[in-house]
Amino acid sequence: MARALCANCKAERAVIKRPKNHAKLCKVCFIQVFEDEVHHTITSSKLFYPGEKVAIGASGGKDSTVLASVLKTLNERHGYGLDLVLLSIDEGIKGYRDDSLDTVKRNAVQYNMPLKIVGYDELYGWTMDQVVETIGKKGNCTYCGVFRRQALDRGAKMLGIKHVVTGHNADDVAETVLMNLLRGDLARLSRSTSIVTGDSRSEVKRSKPLKYSYEKEIVLYAHHKKLDYFSTECIYSPEAFRGSARALVKQLERVRPTAILDIVRSGEDVARLVPGEEPSSCACSGQKGAAGLVDDDVGGCGSQNGRTPGGEMAAMDKQLRDNEASEGLEIDVVKTMVEGNAARGEKRDLPIRAGNTSKGAPRQVLGNCKRCGYMSSQEICQACMLLEGLNKNRAKIQI
Amino acid sequence: MTESKPGQVALTRPCVKCRAQEATLDSRSQPVCKDCFIKFISTKFIKQIDILGKKTRPAPGPSSTSSSSGPPTLTRRYLLGLSFGVSSTVLLHLLSENLESQLAKGRTAPFDLTVVHVDTSSFPSREGTDPEASVAAVEAILDRYRARYPRFTFQRVPLSSSTLSNNNNNNNNSTPNPSDDIFSLLSSSTTTTPPTAASQSDLRQHLTRRTLLAETAHHNCQALLLGHSTTALAELTLAEAAKGRGFALPWLVGDGPAPPPDSSSEPRESGLLIHHPLREALRKELVTYAGLVTDPSPLTDLLLEQTNDNPGSAEGTTRVVSHRDLSIEDVMTRYFAEVEESYPSVVANVARTAGKLVRRGGDGGDEEAATACELCGMPRDEDGDVRWKGELGIQDNGEEEGDRESVAARLRGRLCYGCERSVGG
Numbered sequence: 001m002a003r004a005l006c007a008n009c010k011a012e013r014a015v016i017k018r019p020k021n022h023a024k025l026c027k028v029c030f031i032q033v034f035e036d037e038v039h040h041t042i043t044s045s046k047l048f049y050p051g052e053k054v055a056i057g058a059s060g061g062k063d064s065t066v067l068a069s070v071l072k073t074l075n076e077r078h079g080y081g082l083d084l085v086l087l088s089i090d091e092g093i094k095g096y097r098d099d100s101l102d103t104v105k106r107n108a109v110q111y112n113m114p115l116k117i118v119g120y121d122e123l124y125g126w127t128m129d130q131v132v133e134t135i136g137k138k139g140n141c142t143y144c145g146v147f148r149r150q151a152l153d154r155g156a157k158m159l160g161i162k163h164v165v166t167g168h169n170a171d172d173v174a175e176t177v178l179m180n181l182l183r184g185d186l187a188r189l190s191r192s193t194s195i196v197t198g199d200s201r202s203e204v205k206r207s208k209p210l211k212y213s214y215e216k217e218i219v220l221y222a223h224h225k226k227l228d229y230f231s232t233e234c235i236y237s238p239e240a241f242r243g244s245a246r247a248l249v250k251q252l253e254r255v256r257p258t259a260i261l262d263i264v265r266s267g268e269d270v271a272r273l274v275p276g277e278e279p280s281s282c283a284c285s286g287q288k289g290a291a292g293l294v295d296d297d298v299g300g301c302g303s304q305n306g307r308t309p310g311g312e313m314a315a316m317d318k319q320l321r322d323n324e325a326s327e328g329l330e331i332d333v334v335k336t337m338v339e340g341n342a343a344r345g346e347k348r349d350l351p352i353r354a355g356n357t358s359k360g361a362p363r364q365v366l367g368n369c370k371r372c373g374y375m376s377s378q379e380i381c382q383a384c385m386l387l388e389g390l391n392k393n394r395a396k397i398q399i
Numbered sequence: 400m401t402e403s404k405p406g407q408v409a410l411t412r413p414c415v416k417c418r419a420q421e422a423t424l425d426s427r428s429q430p431v432c433k434d435c436f437i438k439f440i441s442t443k444f445i446k447q448i449d450i451l452g453k454k455t456r457p458a459p460g461p462s463s464t465s466s467s468s469g470p471p472t473l474t475r476r477y478l479l480g481l482s483f484g485v486s487s488t489v490l491l492h493l494l495s496e497n498l499e500s501q502l503a504k505g506r507t508a509p510f511d512l513t514v515v516h517v518d519t520s521s522f523p524s525r526e527g528t529d530p531e532a533s534v535a536a537v538e539a540i541l542d543r544y545r546a547r548y549p550r551f552t553f554q555r556v557p558l559s560s561s562t563l564s565n566n567n568n569n570n571n572n573s574t575p576n577p578s579d580d581i582f583s584l585l586s587s588s589t590t591t592t593p594p595t596a597a598s599q600s601d602l603r604q605h606l607t608r609r610t611l612l613a614e615t616a617h618h619n620c621q622a623l624l625l626g627h628s629t630t631a632l633a634e635l636t637l638a639e640a641a642k643g644r645g646f647a648l649p650w651l652v653g654d655g656p657a658p659p660p661d662s663s664s665e666p667r668e669s670g671l672l673i674h675h676p677l678r679e680a681l682r683k684e685l686v687t688y689a690g691l692v693t694d695p696s697p698l699t700d701l702l703l704e705q706t707n708d709n710p711g712s713a714e715g716t717t718r719v720v721s722h723r724d725l726s727i728e729d730v731m732t733r734y735f736a737e738v739e740e741s742y743p744s745v746v747a748n749v750a751r752t753a754g755k756l757v758r759r760g761g762d763g764g765d766e767e768a769a770t771a772c773e774l775c776g777m778p779r780d781e782d783g784d785v786r787w788k789g790e791l792g793i794q795d796n797g798e799e800e801g802d803r804e805s806v807a808a809r810l811r812g813r814l815c816y817g818c819e820r821s822v823g824g
């Protein structure tokens with residue numbers, strides 16, 4: 001078994017068993033196949049156009065480092081004609097980003113790519129340290145999470161770039177699919193499965209070229225290409241639903257390695273079954289209503305600092321229970337009404353599932369934030385709301 | 400389980416529903432008494448069976464006798480899939496209670512029930528097992544059910560290629576039935592690499608469902624009843640998603656018409672229904688319920704000898720085995736046993752959400768009917784297949800070895816994504 005030859009070139013000894021399909025490959029062929037698959041994804045989804053300026057959301061972690069390396073390689077090999085820029089976000093937490101930003105700075109030299117580091121202070125007028133000073137440790141993760149969600153887009157806008165690529169991989173997408181099934185959030189599920197988010201209405205388009213790449217293969221790629229990356233990406237633990245979904249994906253992968261891609265496939269298919277979505281399987285029409293709200297951020301700190309583990313799930317469980325209680329009342333009311341009508345001899349169709357028709361999956365109506373122009377389902381986006389509160393606080397302190 | 404008598408004695412923890420008895424149980428974080436709990440479960444059941452009853456209303460007497468086509472359906476006819484697990488056994492018991500109470504009131508029976516157990520013991524055939532002995536074992540269990548519920552008929556149906564091919568031979572064309580291939584693949588001892596536990600479990604589950612549907616049609620029943628609890632439906636949702644069967648989810652998890660048979664066969668006059676009357680009860684509640692039923696004898700007596708390959712049972716949560724022997728279903732059962740314990744409403748929400756998905760690929764809609772997968776019978780997602788292969792750049796690689804490869808090659812383009820996955824390994 002160990003002496004097996006590479007299934008691809010049949011000349012070199014296989015050193016890699018692909019986690020995805022157990023194909024045994026030599027190092028050179030693995031790197032080639034990995035790159036070819038990303039290239040295929042890029043071309044079949046028509047992710048780029050020649051001359052496009054593209055920002056790579058770079059955290060110094062393995063995913064974004066591999067993404068930068070692969071894009072550089074493919075851009076040169078296939079003549080995409082892309083103008084690639086590394087874009088990093090500095091939350092302004094003293095000490096926290098030092099190592100990862102150092103990594104990104106080295107990457108910029110290694111890949112000969114311009115690097116732009118944008119701070120929360122530039123984007124929002126507040127560093128996270130300042131936020132913590134003002135509002136205390138409790139609840140600051142809400143701020144960090146909301147700010148981070150927009151940071152790449154706002155940063156790209158500052159640079160005049162309309163396309164940001166992120167290092168989300170197949171494991172991340174699978175995790176998001178299961179998480180949203182668990183949360184019962186079909187709207188978000190259908191948004192998170194598309195390779196491109198943001199349509200003509202949003203100023204910045206986001207895409208994930210590594211959507212079909214296994215995390216394990218990304219690690220292997222980084223290892224065999226001897227890439228320079230920073231290995232601990234986030235100090236915060238994920239929120240309960242994501243954490244739970246992540247653990248589940250890992251278990252499923254152990255039982256059946258193809259499960260990760262199978263979940264991605266299911267996610268794409270289920271997205272087309274969400275009430276109100278277009279039945280078409282064309283990737284572009286699926287974008288309608290998928291505008292810009294990139295809230296499938298991974299490795300972000302939408303965390304549970306100051307909350308008990310599982311708090312998210314417990315809160316949802318409670319809310320659902322309350323809903324059930326009120327729904328029960330509603331059904332009773334309808335039933336008595338119908339029975340009343342029947343008693344009066346009126347003929348009516350029995351609404352068997354009272355209340356259900358009006359309570360389909362809520363469709364968010366997306367517009368733009370009146371203040372910053374970012375896609376938002378509210379008049380004022382979450383970030384601007386938080387900033388308003390912070391700025392009032394600052395004014396008070398200054399007085 | 401000792402109940403205090405309703406009466407003057409001050410109750411230490413009164414039942415929140417009746418206030419008359421001591422609460423001995425926890426129901427959705429409320430203390431309740433045994434009687435109220437039993438009522439709670441049967442109310443949930445009756446609500447669902449009433450919904451089904453309205454959909455399957457028998458034709459009015461005088462006019463139907465004059466029409467000559469088909470047997471007169473004066474009574475609703477249901478078929479129950481009995482796995483011998485807790486959920487389907489509880490469902491059987493509730494159906495029986497429902498029937499008895501109607502008869503006791505001097506009414507006619509609300510439905511006829513045929514109970515079918517699909518015997519999967521020879522799928523795949525295991526070496527060293529005596530087929531006759533396992534048939535006898537299943538019949539012995541069925542006899543206990545027959546003795547307890549004499550008004551219903553019980554039948555054992557083996558999971559085999561013949562029972563499957565019987566049902567889709569409307570226009571028996573030259574293409575061989577794919578289930579023949581699957582059976583030869585799974586039962587062949589010469590197979591170089593046997594399918595994984597995950598693939599076996601997946602195929603067994605879908606073929607069982609198909610067999611039950613075939614039996615439902617065969618027995619002229621209007622609806623197939625399945626015992627899935629809320630928890631089982633949540634497991635099913637995530638398990639099918641994890642097996643790449645997302646497209647079929649609304650057909651598998653929702654109540655309503657069964658997927659139409661493949662487009663080549665005759666359009667069905669009246670579609671079969673699939674219903675899950677226990678969809679609003681948690682598995683742990685059904686386990687509790689089974690423990691409470693003592694009339695005429697403890698319901699748990701029936702559950703003593705459960706078969707282990709029983710996806711509907713609460714078993715399997717404690718076994719410790721290598722992940723190579725685990726199925727996707729096993730992983731989900733373990734996972735949801737934990738979630739159900741702490742967050743029951745989250746479990747319920749998963750099933751409810753999946754129920755909101757739009758059924759595509761069926762007939763009767765505004766779209767063209769899709770072709771059905773020749774193995775599981777679910778509509779195939781041909782658009783999705785094309786796009787998926789495009790995005791991933793899948794060329795059919797000859798990596799599978801031996802028998803499996805040839806079967807996979809023969810079936811290519813006739814199976815859904817999920818079945819292709821399981822047949823491939």
Ligand SMILES: [Zn+2]
Nearest residue numbers: 006009026029
């Ligand atoms: Zn090679």
Ligand SMILES: [Zn+2]
Nearest residue numbers: 369372381384
């Ligand atoms: Zn805003």
Ligand SMILES: [Zn+2]
Nearest residue numbers: 414417432435
């Ligand atoms: Zn009570």
Ligand SMILES: [Zn+2]
Nearest residue numbers: 772775815818
């Ligand atoms: Zn199939």
